[in-house]
Amino acid sequence: xxxxxxxHGRADLAAGLGQAxxxxxxxxxxxxxxxxxxxxxxxxxxxxxxxxxxxxxxxxERAPAPAR
Numbered sequence: 001x002x003x004x005x006x007x008h009g010r011a012d013l014a015a016g017l018g019q020a021x022x023x024x025x026x027x028x029x030x031x032x033x034x035x036x037x038x039x040x041x042x043x044x045x046x047x048x049x050x051x052x053x054x055x056x057x058x059x060x061e062r063a064p065a066p067a068r
Contacts, residue, residue, distance in 0.1 A: 027039065030045070030051045
């Protein structure tokens with residue numbers, strides 16, 4: 001979704017989506033999925049697809065830096 005937003009000139013939305021992903025994983029961990037209202041991690045706490053998505057995002061030079 002983020003790459004599609006970038007492709008279609010919506011860098012503002014792409015940046016927000018990327019930052020939200022980084023913050024979600026930093027707060028809740030690499031869960032299988034997340035509660036849409038609270039952001040709480042649900043099901044498996046060590047889900048590979050979430051980790052892979054985060055790594056792909058962080059490898060992109062346009063991605064937001066994680067907060068320290």
